[in-house]
Each structure stands twice: as C-alpha cells, then as structure tokens.
Amino acid sequence: MNKDKYDLIVLGAGSGGLGAALGINKLGLNVLLIDRNAEKLGGECLNTGCVPSKALIHLAKQIQSARNARKLGLELSGEVSIAKIKDYVQEKQKAIKAHENLEYLQGEGIDVELGEASFHSKNSIQVNGNIFQARNIIIATGSYPTTISIEGAENIPVFTNESIFDIDFIPENFLFLGGGPVSLELGQVFSRFGSRVSLVERGKRILKKEDPSISRLLQSLLEKEGMEFYLNSEVNRVINNEAVVVQKSGKENRIPIDAIFMGLGRNLDFSSLKLENAGIETKDGKIILNEKLQTTNKRIFVSGDAADNLKFSHAAEMHNMLLINNFISPFPKKLKFKHFSWVTFTDPEVAHFGLNEDQLQKKKIKYTRLESNFSSNDRAVIDDYEFGKLIIYVEKKSFYFTNARVLGGCMLAPNAGEIIQELILANSAGIKLNAFMNKIYPYPTAANIHKILIREYMIDQLKPWMKGIIKILYRLN
DSSP states (O other): OEEEEEEEEEEOOSHHHHHHHHHHHHTTOOEEEEESOGGGTTHHHHHHSHHHHHHHHHHHHHHHHHHHGGGGTOOOOSOOOHHHHHHHHHHHHHHHHTTSSHHHHHHTTOEEEESOEEEEETTEEEETTEEEEEEEEEEOOOOEEOOOOOTTOTTSOEEOTTTGGGOOSOOSEEEEEOOSHHHHHHHHHHHHHTOEEEEEOSSSSSSTTSOHHHHHHHHHHHHHTTOEEEOSEEEEEEETTEEEEEETTSOEEEEEOSEEEEOOOEEOOOGGGOGGGGTOOEETTEEOOOTTSBOSSTTEEEOGGGGOSOOOHHHHHHHHHHHHHHHHOSSOOOOOOTTOEEEEOSSSEEEEEEOOHHHHHHTTOOEEEEEEESTTOHHHHHHTOTTOEEEEEEEOOSSOGGGOBEEEEEEEETTHHHHTHHHHHHHHHTOBHHHHHTOOOOSSOTTHHHHHHHHHHHHHHOOHHHHHHHHHHHHHO
C-alpha cells in the first residue's frame, strides 16, 4: 500500500537517526523515522553503549574513592552488589529515555514506524507492507560488535557491549580482549568492582590512536590498580577455565578466567535493507560514500556508525550537522575530521582533539610539539594528579609565534574531557595562542595548565635580540 510522501525518511533511531529526524523536524519538514522496535529507540548509545557504561564508570569511581579514603583512617567493608549497580544504571537510562521514546517523538510531530524496513525503489521504503516515499533518505542503522570463536571457551560466559549490562555476577577472573576504549573503560570498572582483570591486545600498545606516551602512562596507572596486560598477544584456546595467551614471540601464558569480554571493534550489516533496489553500491560490505555522505544514489545519505568512519555518538552529530546544512544551503560542505575530538572515559580520562603527530607529518604541516606533566599546576598538586600529561601541537612560526594556532593535542588527567574543552574550541575556531595569554584563569583551576604550557613555549621562543629590544623598551618607558 502506498503512503504519503515525506521530506525525509530516516532508517534507525540511534544517535544518527534521532539527531537527523529531530533536526529536520525542527525546521518544519515532514519526517518519518523507522526502527525495528520501540524498546531499542535511542540506539546503542542509550541502551548498550555510552549511557550505561558511563553510569558504571561513575559507580566504579565512587568505589575507588571509598577505598582511597582508607589512607585517612576510614574502614571499608562489604561487597559490591551487582543488583544495586544494575538498578542505578537502569534508573539513569530511564531518565534519558524520557526524550528518546515513541511517545516523545510522536509528540514532537515525527511519524514513527516500527518494523523491518527495506528499499522498495530509489526513493521509497517498504515496512509493514506499506510503501513510503521521500525526497531524501538517511541510513542510520548503526553497527554491531565483532566477536570471535575461541576453542574450548564454549562453557565460558562471553560478553560484548550488547550483553554486558545484563550481567548478574561479578566474575572473579575477567578476561578482556582488545586494547581500545571500550575494553579499557569496562575493564577498569570491573577491576574496581573486584574482578581480577586481564587484558589481551594483538598490537604493541593500548589505545593505538593516541600518542604512544599517553598509552604507556595510562597502562602503568591501570597496572597500579591491579589490571594485567598482555600485548602483542592472542588467546589461542581455553583449557580447564584457563586462557592460553600466546605472544608473537611464541611465549605462552595461562590466565584463569570465569568470563570473557570482547571489545574487538564493530561490524556493519545492510543485508536486510535491499540496497540494490535503490541503486546503492557497496564495496567490501560498506556503502560507497562521497565527502558529503551521499551514496551512489544522490538522494540517499548515511549517518552515524553506518558511514564507517569514526564510530562515536558525537560523530553522528557531526554527520547530521553536515547533512542538514547541505539539505537547505546553496553552499554544500564536505566532511572533514581535522577538528574532531573524543574522550576515553577511563580514570584518569584520555582526551584527544584535532590532528595527531602522524597526521601532521603526513600532511607536511610544520608544527611545534608542546608537552608537560601537571606538576606545575597547583590544582593538580592539590588533587594529587601531578602525573597528568598534556601535549599540544601548534603552528611553527619564526616571528609571530603569538599568532600561531592550535593544530591538535591530547591530555591524560582526571576529567580531561572537560578540562580540554577550551583547546578544542581554539582548534575548531582558529583561536590564536595570544588569546590564552590574555585570559585570567580563576585560581586554582586545572585548565590553567594550558596557559602555563603556552607561556613556557612563548618564553622559549624569545631570541636574544628580542630580549634586547624588550630591555630597551623597558628602560625608555
């Protein structure tokens, strides 16, 4: 049965789909949002990703703070209750779901269809036996976690992000596969809940997208909390509840395990969409896109994980901002990542923004690397994180170095994702270094580390003849 024609149809109600549907709806256009079922509205971020994981991280920090209070003479007793943990997580999901549910979306004027959707033609979607047409269509169907088979692990509980928040016990020995953000965040959480956590990573270091010095520092801090790391290694098999971990050198280690978590990346699946009916081409299972997120059908676009570039919830926001601009503006934009930022929410956090050193070198951009720990920041001294680390890449200039712009950088510190925000703004808005020198920071604040590092850089840039001129000006004034 043919139904009304819409301005926009969105497939998927996760971060990408909700943002696109709500954004276009607010502009007064007619939107149809399609998802498989009402329970999954909000997508991975709300149901099995950002929200529940950050709730766990919050609780794990409270537990760790209580343990640290022993230094002050306080005593800690009892065991962590997984039931109470799950209650807290679900309470926070429920609060956020208040604006990510069927009734709310319909109240905003968005039509919602629940069911399995597929393309009927180049501009129409079939769902529940009905056919809907639209001027533009956005595919925002997300991704799913990668899993592998391990010989002998058939009787070991295996979790991914899609199942870990339903866990009803705290494993005594918990094996985490993969050295990316998800395994590190949840590995630390369960370590603080009381598990003995072992992490196996095929590569030579954790967080391969970060500066190597940041990766090493975070690993050392997590090791101090009791986590064990096996790098350049893989799990070969499981024998009698022991994982046989084999290093690239051939050395074997046996690790007792009661559960396994797989944080091995994400996969895409478009098989149910019948992309061929809309003339959408794929390569190696991925939709072919241009820099405007257009498919080979110029009226069909992709947002969020389905675009297969940066799989973050806020990447979907960036995609949607681009798409909405291009839908209504005569000046279309192209997707660029030179100002993109992200945070790994371990404790301490790792925050990253802009271009990294490898990217700067590949682009042949002249830069200067500024680097410091937090020992010169009084707030860090007070709060006991002098170990923190800040790296900033700035334009390399011979004379007007105060006009240099911030090209990128990273930070490791408690609440790094918040502290680093003004550097992210400087990077994205082209704010120059002299703006930091003209800002007076309340004392004592952590963000003052930015000014401290930039001031040291500027002093180092002063040539003898520059200091000579400064002396003359001082004596003449």
